[in-house]
Amino acid sequence: xxxxxxxxxxxxxxxxxxxxxxxxxxxxxxxxxxxxxxxxxxxxxxxxxxxxxxxxxxxxxxxxxxxxxxxxxxxxxxxxxxxxxxxxxxxxxxxxxxxxxxxxxxxxxxxxxxxxxxxxxxxxxxxxxxxxxxxxxxxxxxxxxxxxxxxxxxxxxxxxxxxxxxxxxxxxxxxxxxxxxxxxxxxxxxxxxxxxxxxxxxxxxxxxxxxxxxxxxxxxxxxxxxxxxxxxxxxxxxxxxxxxxxxxxxxxxxxxxxxxxxxxxxxxxxxxxxxxxxxxxxxxxxxxxxxxxxxxxxxxxxxxxxxxxxxxxxxxxxxxxxxxxxxxxxxxxxxxxxxxxxxxxxxxxxxxxxxxxxxxxxxxxxxxxxxxxxxxxxxxxxxxxxxxxxxxxxxxxxxxxxxxxxxxxxxxxxxxxxxxxxxxxxxxxxxxxxxxxxxxxxxxxxxxxxxxxxxxxxxxxxxxxxxxxxxxxxxxxxxxxxxxxxxxxxxxxxxxx
Amino acid sequence: xxxxxxxxxxxxxxxxxxxxxxxxxxxxxxxxxxxxxxxxxxxxxxxxxxxxxxxxxxxxxxxxxxxxxxxxxxxxxxxxxxxxxxxxxxxxxxxxxxxxxxxxxxxxxxxxxxxxxxxxxxxxxxxxxxxxxxxxxxxxxxxxxxxxxxxxxxxxxxxxxxxxxxxxxxxxxxxxxxxxxxxxxxxxxxxxxxxxxxxxxxxxxxxxxxxxxxxxxxxxxxxxxxxxxxxxxxxxxxxxxxxxxxxxxxxxxxxxxxxxxxxxxxxxxxxxxxxxxxxxxxxxxxxxxxxxxxxxxxxxxxxxxxxxxxxxxxxxxxxxxxxxxxxxxxxxxxxxxxxxxxxxxxxxxxxxxxxxxxxxxxxxxxxxxxxxxxxxxxxxxxxxxxxxxxxxxxxxxxxxxxxxxxxxxxxxxxxxxxxxxxxxxxxxxxxxxxxxxxxxxxxxxxxxxxxxxxxxxxxxxxxxxxxxxxxxxxxxxxxxxxxxxxxxxxxxxxxxx
Numbered sequence: 001x002x003x004x005x006x007x008x009x010x011x012x013x014x015x016x017x018x019x020x021x022x023x024x025x026x027x028x029x030x031x032x033x034x035x036x037x038x039x040x041x042x043x044x045x046x047x048x049x050x051x052x053x054x055x056x057x058x059x060x061x062x063x064x065x066x067x068x069x070x071x072x073x074x075x076x077x078x079x080x081x082x083x084x085x086x087x088x089x090x091x092x093x094x095x096x097x098x099x100x101x102x103x104x105x106x107x108x109x110x111x112x113x114x115x116x117x118x119x120x121x122x123x124x125x126x127x128x129x130x131x132x133x134x135x136x137x138x139x140x141x142x143x144x145x146x147x148x149x150x151x152x153x154x155x156x157x158x159x160x161x162x163x164x165x166x167x168x169x170x171x172x173x174x175x176x177x178x179x180x181x182x183x184x185x186x187x188x189x190x191x192x193x194x195x196x197x198x199x200x201x202x203x204x205x206x207x208x209x210x211x212x213x214x215x216x217x218x219x220x221x222x223x224x225x226x227x228x229x230x231x232x233x234x235x236x237x238x239x240x241x242x243x244x245x246x247x248x249x250x251x252x253x254x255x256x257x258x259x260x261x262x263x264x265x266x267x268x269x270x271x272x273x274x275x276x277x278x279x280x281x282x283x284x285x286x287x288x289x290x291x292x293x294x295x296x297x298x299x300x301x302x303x304x305x306x307x308x309x310x311x312x313x314x315x316x317x318x319x320x321x322x323x324x325x326x327x328x329x330x331x332x333x334x335x336x337x338x339x340x341x342x343x344x345x346x347x348x349x350x351x352x353x354x355x356x357x358x359x360x361x362x363x364x365x366x367x368x369x370x371x372x373x374x375x376x377x378x379x380x381x382x383x384x385x386x387x388x389x390x391x392x393x394x395x396x397x398x399x400x401x402x403x404x405x406x407x408x409x410x411x412x413x414x415x416x417x418x419x420x421x422x423x424x425x426x427x428x429x430x431x432x433x434x435x436x437x438x439x440x441x442x443x444x445x446x447x448x449x450x451x452x453x454x455x456x457x458x459x460x461x462x463x464x465x466x467x468x469x470x471x472x473x474x475x476x477x478x479x480x481x482x483x484x485x486x487x488x489x490x491x492x493x494x495x496x497x
Numbered sequence: 498x499x500x501x502x503x504x505x506x507x508x509x510x511x512x513x514x515x516x517x518x519x520x521x522x523x524x525x526x527x528x529x530x531x532x533x534x535x536x537x538x539x540x541x542x543x544x545x546x547x548x549x550x551x552x553x554x555x556x557x558x559x560x561x562x563x564x565x566x567x568x569x570x571x572x573x574x575x576x577x578x579x580x581x582x583x584x585x586x587x588x589x590x591x592x593x594x595x596x597x598x599x600x601x602x603x604x605x606x607x608x609x610x611x612x613x614x615x616x617x618x619x620x621x622x623x624x625x626x627x628x629x630x631x632x633x634x635x636x637x638x639x640x641x642x643x644x645x646x647x648x649x650x651x652x653x654x655x656x657x658x659x660x661x662x663x664x665x666x667x668x669x670x671x672x673x674x675x676x677x678x679x680x681x682x683x684x685x686x687x688x689x690x691x692x693x694x695x696x697x698x699x700x701x702x703x704x705x706x707x708x709x710x711x712x713x714x715x716x717x718x719x720x721x722x723x724x725x726x727x728x729x730x731x732x733x734x735x736x737x738x739x740x741x742x743x744x745x746x747x748x749x750x751x752x753x754x755x756x757x758x759x760x761x762x763x764x765x766x767x768x769x770x771x772x773x774x775x776x777x778x779x780x781x782x783x784x785x786x787x788x789x790x791x792x793x794x795x796x797x798x799x800x801x802x803x804x805x806x807x808x809x810x811x812x813x814x815x816x817x818x819x820x821x822x823x824x825x826x827x828x829x830x831x832x833x834x835x836x837x838x839x840x841x842x843x844x845x846x847x848x849x850x851x852x853x854x855x856x857x858x859x860x861x862x863x864x865x866x867x868x869x870x871x872x873x874x875x876x877x878x879x880x881x882x883x884x885x886x887x888x889x890x891x892x893x894x895x896x897x898x899x900x901x902x903x904x905x906x907x908x909x910x911x912x913x914x915x916x917x918x919x920x921x922x923x924x925x926x927x928x929x930x931x932x933x934x935x936x937x938x939x940x941x942x943x944x945x946x947x948x949x950x951x952x953x954x955x956x957x958x959x960x961x962x963x964x965x966x967x968x969x970x971x972x973x974x975x976x977x978x979x980x981x982x983x984x985x986x987x988x989x990x991x992x993x994x
Contacts, residue, residue, distance in 0.1 A: 069668045076661060081656055163570075163605075191605065196598065327831075332828075335946050445938070446828065
């Protein structure tokens, strides 16, 4: 009995500890059903509160990290409040009749995060409504002429036919990319107008009023989205691509440097290496975002550094070439982190040149990012690409001298004439040595492939420079750039160590 | 003069040829401005007609290849025609007043391609409307009590606050994935009801009618989408993943076999190799589709082989493991197709085992696809994985014996005791030999990495089998499977040759 008491006492204590509150609970056996129900309810409520807190915390973090999203929310609120003025101000209200509703709806549906998306939706909405409205009135006119009996059939059939065709057209890639929303609005307006035309006699008045409210709504959206803290899809795309380039350069650099430094006991902090990993992963997963942004960016007028007909499509090609490069970095990362251990000696043999290749490639990538950021042709680019290619040649040469290394273990200390060993032992040693250098050879070969893909990036950016007519920088500036470029690798090497 | 005539004649001829029509054109000099305008107009019209024809051809091809998309269009047409019955049938029309419009709008907006998407939008629409309606009526009641002067301010402020908050909430990932549309409908309904509440006195009646029409619209959509040729998001996701697995297996197989066969003069046809390339690229780019389908699939009821709570999230993990594998195949493909030439002898040395590793890995992937298709645990899996790992071990051993090969160029014809050559010549020969085997070593090392990633796929599918409670196949069936598996590589090898 005393033992039982002890046990319940212990349980009570444990519940208290788990709860974290000092509230005293009766022992479980004494409480029965209502007690358990109370506990369950309490658990449920606590769980719910925790979930809500967690959600709010996430929302707060998001708002804190990306204040533009909060601003967008405020902008939508402003636009909606402004549009509801139509209800409060009697003269305006009577001007558009009961159709002020359409202005509210337009604002809610059309107001998007970026200017391009808002413009695209606005234009789609207006064109879709206009086209469908005229078509519906035309068909209504024909149906009206053909007598009361045929009217419902003609209208019903036309609704069926056009709705089916327009819905199917939304699957066609070229329509989906640019006019998806317009096709939906076309179906909506056509069915609404042609069907309500059967009842409402003042069809034309209705159509004009509705059109007017939609135009008022879209104009309000466009003005607010372009004046208050505008978020341009084009600018976002530009920043995404240049940011991703920097990330790619850092992860390439970090990945190779980590491999050679780890063994020397210079492992970076976990956070840093995580950040490095995140780098190329961002590039891998950004295709969908890039495509939608490029789609929206073409609707945008000139803004900042960008003209109206900025070659946004080329950004997609640059993105694809970056992903190509990131695939290789992914494979490199996988091969490098596999368990095969390489002896320090062989590692050291190509570590310098491998780090040189990776840092030269990442310098080229960073220079590409700089070219895009400043929108000025880089005069240092050819030099940097040349240096990168030289480093690759050197790497290939060093690879050639690897066999020397494992036939004559200390090539620098002994003479080239190697002592005559037993052939079988030598062959065995060589076999282990080859197994030893496999990760190194793979790394080198992937690095060479990465360099080839970086060149793909260079030509994609060069095409952009041609299409967007980047200006060349002045000679002095170029020199400055070159010196600053030369300083970069040392700096970053210092930071890494 | 005769020469000039000749020149214009030649030009006329050329125009005729380019045009493809036999229509005779007057020489350019005789025509002047109206003639040029006519030509330009004609070019424009022809260009436009060509574009339209091209568009229609694309649409026809799409409809021909994917008849389900045409069926979806027809389904939407049917739903819209059905909903317009509300206008034609007087008793129904009077039941819901002028709000029948909302039923049309609901159908247009809610009817999506897959059942899951339609259900998700329907539930979002109903919940969003209900929540916003009640909230708007509550706030309207409070505003009504606080006097005529304060009313517009209270309503305006509440619209501003709630619209801003709801718009911002759409950026939070968990809301965006499941309740994005609901949040939009919430804003729409709240602004419409609270703003029109200022004018319309019978607010409650309006709200009920609108709710009723929305429910009618969504029910119609759900019934039509689930009865007529239903397209289930879950089934689509399942088919996408299993299809991608087969593609991955084929491209892995094809990529390695092509490399070793090409040199023997057995290049596959262009079309086939293109298809092979397309294989893993499909896997690389399917992340967004998989995610949206998994999101929709959770709303779907039990259908076909799938229960209501089928672990759709696990499909995303399987997809991620497949992409991991595809990244390596991409790198492999890049390294293999680079210009470094390998001598036939060294190539032959590991060609058999490398092809064996790749065909064993692709057999494992195909078995995974079969497991998922039949939804039955494969008894052959352990055996296949074992064989794959054995092949990897053999590959590693063969790599070890590669140095023997290039020290003793004909290891099978000569004795292991090698004649004593001049050391420097030997070293040189070895250097070239190492350069020679670099692509092979890279290929082997990437293959080993791919095998590791295939094992990641195996464990992801095994977890799915556990979560979805796949049944084990009978012993006889397993034996059958095993034998049929054994036949597969030979068959495919024949097809390739």
